[in-house]
Amino acid sequence: MSSTPTQATPVSGAGASGFSWSRMLQAPLFGSSIALVVALIVFSLLSPRFLTLGNFSLILQQSVVIGILAVAQTLIILTAGIDLSIGSIAVLGTVVLAIGSGSSGAVIGLLLALIVCVALGSLNGALVTLLRLPPFIVTLGSFTAIVAATRLVAGSQTFTVTDPILVFLGTTFRIGAFVTTYGVVTMLLVYLVVGYALTQTAWGKHVYAVGGNAVAARLSGVKTNRTIFSVYVVAGVIAMIAAWAALGRIPNADPNAFQNANLETITAVVIGGTSLFGGRGGVLGTLIGTLIVGVLRNGLTLAGVDNLYQNIATGVLVIVAVTIDQFMRRRTAR
Template sequence: MTSSNTAAAPATEKPPVSSRFTVGNILREPLLGPMVALVLAVIVFSAISDSFLNPQNVSLILQQSVVVGILAVGQTLIILTSGIDLSIGAVAVFGTIVMAQTAGANGPMVALGSTLLVCLAFGAINGGLVTVLRLPPFIVTLGTFTAIQAATRLLAGSETYRVEQGPLTFLGTSFKIGSFSTTYGVVAMLLVYLVMWYALSQTSWGKHIYAVGGNPQASNLSGIKSGRVLFSVYIVTGVIAAIAAWAALGRIPNADPNAYQNANLETITAVVIGGTSLFGGRGGVIGTLVGTLIVGVLRNGLTQAGVDSLYQNIATGILVIVAVAVDQFARRRSQ
């Protein structure tokens, strides 16, 4: 009886670490780049200014980010569906005027309800024009932005309305956590992000948003009501604009028709820097929160360094172009 030596099967080798952390793999993680950028920005500005990481300054960055940060959540939803909303800031400003004017005669609760209804109506108009008439979101919201901005000035008579302390300015009330002081507006912003993160990641509605944004034809074939999903996104964006209007009066208790002129562009900046693709179907609100903080840290740090605001705008614009270029590169590699 002959015997033969049986060779042991070679163990499966894991790929070397370098092959797992390639540029392509990094770019497929939309949150990684913004997180690295935020950490680097904090390190650089804390080295430049000793007061940058002081609790008071960190609190200031968060408070300055509240209104745009809340609006950026709505912008994220729109961009995830491969659209864009140029009117969301104008809707919020219109809401502040309605809130201030209504409160004087009817009280704060009626004012808050009226603002919610008005912002919902604007969201429904945008959603209806996009879904029913199938008009491009860019053109629709550009038109409504122009109309709402003019309507705001007509409604306000180009005047600024002072809002008394009370429920309408509640989100500007500060409180302390140990030695750290912040406002309820910051809490409201974080709650909006938490709710929308859950909705996008844990509900079928959120999955449908990604499906519609990523491939609308395939989503229709799979039975998803794309029109309903799109319309609901614009409705939710209207609700978010109403919350931002409330937060704006908490931040500065004046309803000014000329406030937040660049909010539309700032929300798009936060969303794009946060890694959400302008082509839809990729990204999320956590990235947008990071993008909002990056913009806030950049502006605050450059201000402390004595850099003129015009140069700050240049730096922000360059950052947006870089973010879009990275998104384009990542998209091409994934195809």
């Protein structure tokens, strides 16, 4: 007797082409992209000045430093870590840049800042990998020490920077009617380079593997400690670039600047869909998250909302993003 082949039952929400609404809704970039579009629509209705080229240029320029630092934060969070010191490393970098260039020239200042930022990132990475200390505790301690060290080095003074090389990233230029700065270009280049490294190189695959399951990655031959350490080193390099961009944005090396940078980078990363538990996300989502934060602050400012309420709104966004991440992880694990 011949048997009739059993017909597979189609998955709910999926068509013949394999499209699935549930899969699309779970995509990290989908939620952040929708949030950005909604924010643009809402603020364009609240203020006639919002939808202008000049305002969009301002949003990008205001997002440069946090946007660059958020790339470093993304790398560390992808390995299931976190860095509470990345902003303070960049601030120390600005002070070293200012002092070093004042005594030995801009090139020496840039080199000294790079050495300092990479050394601090390497120290964090060594403590996490060699001593197996939790990244939260390591970078919290580093944050406290670096903030104090920065004020000691600066003597609690603010240094004005005038060297053309140090303020170069703040130079404006036109693309048609749109005015932007070389700092914005630098930020986008950092995203492109790191995005390529994460998606097209073995190193990037190792970063995701370590964050997804460090034990499985180690058993597969991935040198987990070396990968994690390298991420903190790269974060130090990116912090130096952010320090240079900061002086282009505001030509003053202030030891008390960017006090909320650490939390703002985490905000951009989480809103952009990168999981705090590692192994999922990427820099494209972080760029969208950075723009969401920039649009939110700019739009609320144009609407006349007090800065304290802006912080409340940003905090709520983070909680919502983490809640969604938790929900998606539990649903995927079923």
